[in-house]
Every structure is written in structure tokens, then in C-alpha cells.
Amino acid sequence: MSDHRQSSAFQRRLARRHAAERRFRALGLAAIIVSLLFLALLLFSMARNGLGGLNWSFLTGSDSTDAATAGVWGAVKGSLLTMAVTLLLSFPMGVLAAIYLEEFAPRNRWTDWIEVSINNLAAVPSIIFGLLGLAVFINFAHLPRSSPLVGGMTLALMTMPVIVISGRNAIKAVPPSIRDAALGVGASPVQTVFHHVLPLALPGILTGTIIGMARALGETAPLLMIGMRAFVSTPASGITDPSSVLPMQIFLWSDQIDPAFVQNTSAAIIVLLAFLLAMNGLAIHFRNKFETRW
Amino acid sequence: MTSAIVLPVILALGLIGRHIARARAGRLYTGRGSLHSMPGHHGWHMALWIIVPALLFWALWSAIVPGLVESAVLAQPVAARLPAMDMERQAVLAEARELADNPAAAAFNPLASELAGPLHDADLRYGVAGGMLTLMLAFAGGAYGFTRVRAGFPARTRMERAVMFALLLASLIAILTTVGIVASLLYETGLFFSRISPVDFLTGLHWAPKDAATGEDFGAVPLFWGTLYIGAVIAMVVAIPLGLMSAIYLTQYATAATRKVLKPMLEILAGVPTVVYGYFAALTVAPLIRDLAIMLGKENPSTESALAAGLVMGVMIIPFVSSMADDSIAAVPQAMRDGSLAMGATRSETIKRVLLPAALPGIVAGVMLAVSRAIGETMIVVMAAGAAARLSANPFDSMTTVTYQIVQLLTGDQEFDSPKTLSAFALGFVLFIVTLILNIVALRVVKRFREAYE
Numbered sequence: 158m159s160d161h162r163q164s165s166a167f168q169r170r171l172a173r174r175h176a177a178e179r180r181f182r183a184l185g186l187a188a189i190i191v192s193l194l195f196l197a198l199l200l201f202s203m204a205r206n207g208l209g210g211l212n213w214s215f216l217t218g219s220d221s222t223d224a225a226t227a228g229v230w231g232a233v234k235g236s237l238l239t240m241a242v243t244l245l246l247s248f249p250m251g252v253l254a255a256i257y258l259e260e261f262a263p264r265n266r267w268t269d270w271i272e273v274s275i276n277n278l279a280a281v282p283s284i285i286f287g288l289l290g291l292a293v294f295i296n297f298a299h300l301p302r303s304s305p306l307v308g309g310m311t312l313a314l315m316t317m318p319v320i321v322i323s324g325r326n327a328i329k330a331v332p333p334s335i336r337d338a339a340l341g342v343g344a345s346p347v348q349t350v351f352h353h354v355l356p357l358a359l360p361g362i363l364t365g366t367i368i369g370m371a372r373a374l375g376e377t378a379p380l381l382m383i384g385m386r387a388f389v390s391t392p393a394s395g396i397t398d399p400s401s402v403l404p405m406q407i408f409l410w411s412d413q414i415d416p417a418f419v420q421n422t423s424a425a426i427i428v429l430l431a432f433l434l435a436m437n438g439l440a441i442h443f444r445n446k447f448e449t450r451w
Numbered sequence: 452m453t454s455a456i457v458l459p460v461i462l463a464l465g466l467i468g469r470h471i472a473r474a475r476a477g478r479l480y481t482g483r484g485s486l487h488s489m490p491g492h493h494g495w496h497m498a499l500w501i502i503v504p505a506l507l508f509w510a511l512w513s514a515i516v517p518g519l520v521e522s523a524v525l526a527q528p529v530a531a532r533l534p535a536m537d538m539e540r541q542a543v544l545a546e547a548r549e550l551a552d553n554p555a556a557a558a559f560n561p562l563a564s565e566l567a568g569p570l571h572d573a574d575l576r577y578g579v580a581g582g583m584l585t586l587m588l589a590f591a592g593g594a595y596g597f598t599r600v601r602a603g604f605p606a607r608t609r610m611e612r613a614v615m616f617a618l619l620l621a622s623l624i625a626i627l628t629t630v631g632i633v634a635s636l637l638y639e640t641g642l643f644f645s646r647i648s649p650v651d652f653l654t655g656l657h658w659a660p661k662d663a664a665t666g667e668d669f670g671a672v673p674l675f676w677g678t679l680y681i682g683a684v685i686a687m688v689v690a691i692p693l694g695l696m697s698a699i700y701l702t703q704y705a706t707a708a709t710r711k712v713l714k715p716m717l718e719i720l721a722g723v724p725t726v727v728y729g730y731f732a733a734l735t736v737a738p739l740i741r742d743l744a745i746m747l748g749k750e751n752p753s754t755e756s757a758l759a760a761g762l763v764m765g766v767m768i769i770p771f772v773s774s775m776a777d778d779s780i781a782a783v784p785q786a787m788r789d790g791s792l793a794m795g796a797t798r799s800e801t802i803k804r805v806l807l808p809a810a811l812p813g814i815v816a817g818v819m820l821a822v823s824r825a826i827g828e829t830m831i832v833v834m835a836a837g838a839a840a841r842l843s844a845n846p847f848d849s850m851t852t853v854t855y856q857i858v859q860l861l862t863g864d865q866e867f868d869s870p871k872t873l874s875a876f877a878l879g880f881v882l883f884i885v886t887l888i889l890n891i892v893a894l895r896v897v898k899r900f901r902e903a904y905e
Contacts, residue, residue: 177797182799188693188695189700192697196720199728254621277891280824286632289628289636291861292635292638293635345607375722375727377724378829378854382862407730433724
């Protein structure tokens with residue numbers, strides 16, 4: 158009798174525990190769904206406001222005080238020039254630093270300092286890089302304000318740690334047997350790295366580089382510091398001309414009082430997101446196509 | 452301008468030199484072991500001797516030449532008529548420079564067009580002289596390199612030494628950046644603190660920066676409060692539960708296939724640029740929050756509110772918290788989980804009583820990193836949080852943050868060394884120190900935690 162009661166109490170408790178289990182699981186799924194709904198809302202709101210404004214004259218025009226004639230080409234060109242400077246500076250520097258730290262650096266205090274500062278730089282708020290750019294490149298070196306040159310250099314300092322960290326991981330993933338084999342047939346350490354390790358690590362390094370560049374492309378705060386918020390109605394013709402960049406154009410338009418600019422802002426956001434999507438797609442493609450599991 | 456000619460010429464000379472040295476070394480080859488280094492190494496060795504000294508010289512020359520050109524022009528009789536006032540003088544010189552670079556440009560000041568001629572001549576003279584010297588240096592380097600092409604010469608060792616030097620130099624950039632950040636922030640902050648007492652700055656409650664201001668107007672506490680309230684309270688209230696629960700679902704419940712779909716989708720949230728979040732916060736979220744505030748009976752709520760900025764920032768941080776929690780949970784040994792399940796605990800009981808306590812240090816470190824990200828975030832607060840420095844705990848109030856004020860203070864056309872401008876660097880310095888401490892502590896915690904289970 159009591160046995161039966163106990164067992165029914167047990168059943169009830171078990172049912173309660175299973176209900177708790179289901180609730181917990183549902184809660185987890187709900188968290189993901191809420192996050193994704195937010196993303197969907199964001200994309201939907203941009204698409205609703207902006208798709209109507211995407212046309213050829215918007216894509217080829219430059220900034221204007223009139224919402225109807227304003228376009229993004231000037232900003233896109235500024236972004237491309239800035240990214241070119243960033244890539245040319247941060248990629249070689251990042252890869253060389255990664256090779257040094259992973260393959261040649263002696264274990265000593267200097268190396269520790271380099272490692273600590275790279276790891277910290279990757280986490281420093283981007284606006285601090287803007288302050289550095291303002292203080293060093295503009296006030297100290299007197300480089301042209303608002304130019305893709307200064308913007309690119311500032312973003313390069315920000316992107317380099319990302320490339321170094323992903324580069325080190327890619328180099329670390331190359332098995333030691335490759336190095337041993339190369340050294341065994343008489344290659345020098347430098348030859349081993351440049352002829353054998355680096356080509357095998359390159360897909361991984363490129364993936365990291367693209368991700369770092371995508372981050373730099375969407376960055377606004379540091380460029381605000383170095384004055385890339387000028388009204389530029391003709392696209393920059395070189396890296397020393399005053400220019401705007403795509404995220405900055407979004408920011409400037411979002412500040413406009415004229416409600417007609419809402420469409421422009423949203424359309425520019427769609428253009429920016431399309432670029433980012435393409436870059437991330439490229440990174441994923443690289444990873445899937447060339448990644449080797451050793 | 453001359454750089455556009457000189458640099459390609461040097462590089463071309465380097466390539467030619469490489470070819471010559473390689474061909475010559477190739478002819479020296481008489482059989483196995485007859486050369487110390489491969490012909491290719493001799494080629495590179497010579498190319499380096501041509502390019503590196505010439506480039507260094509050209510960089511140096513380009514750095515000192517503007518000063519030389521200016522003094523040459525100022526020595527001309529025309530320059531005596533330049534206005535004595537420093538600012539007008541600079542304006543005329545800048546215009547003359549513009550004209551010298553681009554003769555088609557319109558001249559406003561007749562003096563500028565007179566100066567443009569001599570300026571252009573001086574430019575040309577120094578440019579040609581520098582170019583000639585650079586070329587001579589390239590040839591001299593090439594000649595030296597050429598004489599080194601001998602059978603016994605260790606060209607490879609020399610070249611590899613240069614490569615190692617380049618590698619070291621690239622790594623030092625990282626240290627230089629850190630030093631540059633610290634030095635520039637420290638310098639400007641020092642200038643600021645020489646006018647405004649640090650005690651006033653760090654403890655004052657009133658923030659109203661003006662050019663001619665005393666310490667009373669530079670009390671940054673309302674900014675620190677706004678930053679922490681938005682970044683460390685509101686954003687975390689959103690990000691921690693959502694991030695943690697999604698990490699738990701993805702690691703413990705989802706099948707491999709679902710995980711493969713959901714995780715990248717969640718990570719898109721981290722890839723959206725902050726300016727887009729800021730615009731979304733200002734355009735869509737803020738009006739909703741404002742309606743909510745009216746419903747709750749708040750009088751005249753502003754469209755800018757701490758809640759709108761914090762909420763959107765929290766969503767931005769979700770993938771970050773989620774992936775940190777993911778890592779920490781994955782680092783808990785499987786045996787602990789299996790033990791708990793084997794004792795008859797359900798999965799949720801195992802997660803709540805075993806996995807989460809064991810993963811706690813890692814999760815806490817992840818939250819610290821998330822906070823350091825949130826307080827350094829700029830665009831969302833610039834677009835949605837407002838400019839009013841206010842000590843308030845009401846999330847519907849507009850509040851300002853450190854990053855907002857930095858942007859505000861540095862994007863006008865102020866004098867560079869007014870206390871107002873310098874205070875932005877002091878704020879940046881505080882931000883840098885706080886995020887640095889958060890990062891160092893968090894990384895140390897993560898490291899300890901990993902070691903504990905390995």
C-alpha cells in the first residue's frame with residue numbers, strides 16, 4: 158500500500174522533473190529564436206525602408222544635400238581606397254609577425270611583451286585607435302586629414318592583431334612532420350617556412366585576413382576621430398584626397414533631418430551588408446575549399 | 452610627385468640586378484658543391500643591396516625636403532611681402548603649394564600665384580637632386596652586390612639574416628602600436644591634468660565642458676555612470692541570459708545538424724557593423740521604447756534613451772557571450788557530465804548543478820570581456836543614447852557615455868590644445884585602462900580555468 162503511494166509520489170516527482178526539463182529546453186530554444194527574430198526584424202526594417210531606393214543612379218552617384226540625387230559611389234570608392242591601404246599594410250606585417258612569433262621567436266621577455274601587446278590590441282576599443290591616429294598621423298606627422306591614407310593606416314593597426322592571431326593559428330596547424338621533412342633534406346629554417354609551411358598555412362591566413370578586413374570595412378568610430386566625416390560630393394581620386402567611407406556615409410545620412418534620407422540610409426546599409434556578406438561568403442568558401450585536416 | 456617615378460625605377464633596377472647576379476652566379480656553377488649558395492640567392496642578395504639603401508635614403512629625403520623647399524622659397528625676394536601674421540602666412544603658403552602642385556587651380560591671393568612659380572622650381576630642383584642621389588645609391592649598392600657574386604660567398608645566409616630582420620621588425624609594430632597608444636594618450640592626458648585637477652575630473656558630478664572652464668565643469672562621474680549603466684547593466688541583462696541559454700541549447704540539446712545551421716546564423720549578429728545597429732536603435736527601437744515609456748506614465752520621454760542603446764548593444768554582444776560560454780562548457784570534462792547523468796539527474800539538472808558551476812570561471816571571464824566590449828562601443832550610443840550627462844537610474848532617461856563624449860569633443864573645429872579637446876584624450880585614457888584591466892584579468896581567469904581541467 159505504502160509502496161504504491163511512494164511510487165505514485167515518485168511518479169509525480171518524476172513528471173515534475175521532466176516538465177522542468179522540457180521547460181529548460183524550450184527556454185534555450187526561445188533564447189535563440191528571440192536573438193534571430195531581432196536579426197530578422199533588423200534586416201526586414203532595412204529592406205522595407207531601403208530596397209525602394211536602390212537603383213542605378215543611387216549606386217553611381219555621390220553625396221548631395223538633396224536626398225533624391227544623393228548616391229553611394231563616392232563613399233564606396235572611399236571605402237575601397239581605404240581598404241586597399243589597410244590590406245597593403247596589415248597583411249604583410251601581420252603575416253611576417255605571425256611567422257616570427259610562431260616559428261623563430263626565442264622564449265624570452267621581449268617575445269612575451271610582443272604577445273601580450275598583440276592579444277591586448279585585439280581587444281582595445283576601436284575608438285582608441287582613432288585617438289592614436291588623430292594624435293600620431295594627423296597632429297604629429299601632419300598627414301592629410303580625412304584621407305583614405307590616414308584612415309587605412311589607422312584601420313591597419315587595428316586589423317593587424319587579428320591577422321597575427323589567425324595567422325599563428327594557421328601556422329600552428331601545419332604538422333611538424335612537414336618541417337622535419339624539409340629540414341631533413343637540407344633546407345634552411347627560412348626556406349622551410351617560406352617554401353613549405355607558409356603555402357600550407359595560407360588558406361587559413363587568408364580566411365582570417367578577410368574576416369579582419371570585413372570588420373575594418375564596417376568600422377566607423379576610429380574614422381570619425383580622424384575626420385572622415387567631411388561632406389564629399391566628388392569621389393576621391395587618390396589616397397590623399399578627402400573622402401568618406403560607406404559606414405560614415407550611413408552615419409552622416411542618419412543625422413539628416415529630411416525624412417527622405419531614411420530611404421538613402423537604409424539603402425546604403427543594404428549595400429554595406431551586401432559587401433560584408435560577400436566577404437564572409439568568400440572566407441567560408443576559402444575555409445571549406447582549402448582547409449586540410451591533418 | 453617624384454616618388455611616383457623614383458620608386459618604380461628603384462624596384463625595376465632591383466629586378467634587373469637580381470637577374471644579372473643570378474645569371475652570373477649560374478655561370479660560376481661548375482658542378483656539385485662549387486657554389487656556397489644557389490644562383491637565386493645571389494640574385495636576391497644583389498636586389499636587396501640595390502633596393503634597401505636607396506629606399507631608406509629616399510624616405511629620409513622625402514621627410515626633410517619640404518623644410519628645405521620652404522626655406523629656399525622664403526629666401527626669395529617675393530617672400531618678404533608675405534604677411535607677418537602666422538595664420539595668414541600659412542594660408543598664403545598653403546595656397547601657393549596647391550597652385551604649385553596643380554597649376555590649373557584658381558588663385559585667390561595674387562601673392563600665392565607669384566610664390567607658386569619659385570615653389571614649383573624648388574620642388575623640381577630638390578626632387579631631381581634627391582632622385583639622382585637615390586639612383587646613384589642604387590647603382591653603388593648594385594656594384595657592391597655584384598662584386599660579392601663569388602663561388603664562396605654565403606649569399607643565402609646574408610639574405611636569410613635580412614629576412615629575419617624583417618620578421619622581427621614586423622613583430623615590433625605591435626609593441627610600437629601599444630607604446631604609441633599609451634604615449635599619445637598619456638601625453639595629452641598630462642596636458643589636460645596640468646590645467647584641470649585629476650581629482651575634479653574623476654570625482655566631479657557636473658559635466659559641461661567649455662573652452663574656458665574650471666575643474667568644476669569637468670566632472671566625469673556622470674559619464675562613467677552612463678557608460679556602466681548602458682554597457683555593464685542594461686546590455687548584460689539582455690546578453691547574459693540570451694547568450695548563455697543559446698550556448699546551452701546549442702551545446703547540450705541541439706543535434707549536430709541544427710547546430711550547424713543555427714550557430715552561423717547567430718554569429719551574423721556579431722558581423723553586423725555597429726553603425727547599422729545604431730541606426731536600427733535610433734530608427735526602430737527608440738520610438739518603441741518611447742511609446743512604452745508613455746504607457747508606463749513617464750512625462751515627456753525623449754526619443755533617446757539608455758534602454759534603447761543598451762538593449763541593442765546587448766543583442767550585439769549575444770554571439771560573443773554565447774561563444775565564450777560555449778567554450779567554457781565544452782572545457783568541462785565529459786566524465787563530470789556522464790557521472791551526473793548516470794546518477795539519474797536529468798539533462799537540465801546536470802547543466803544547472805554540474806556543468807554551469809564547473810564552467811563558471813570561464814563564463815565570468817567571458818562576461819568581463821563582453822563588458823569591456825560594451826563600454827568601448829561607440830556608434831550605438833552616439834546614435835541612440837543622447838548627450839545629456841545625467842546621474843539617473845531610470846532606463847528611459849537619455850544618458851551619455853565616455854565614448855559619446857569623446858566623439859562629441861573631437862568632431863568640432865576646436866583649437867587642438869583647449870581643455871575641452873584634451874579632456875577627450877583623458878576620457879580615452881580612462882577607457883583604455885579599464886578595458887585593459889578587464890581583458891588582462893579575464894584572460895588570466897580563462898587560462899587558470901583551462902589549466903584546472905587539463
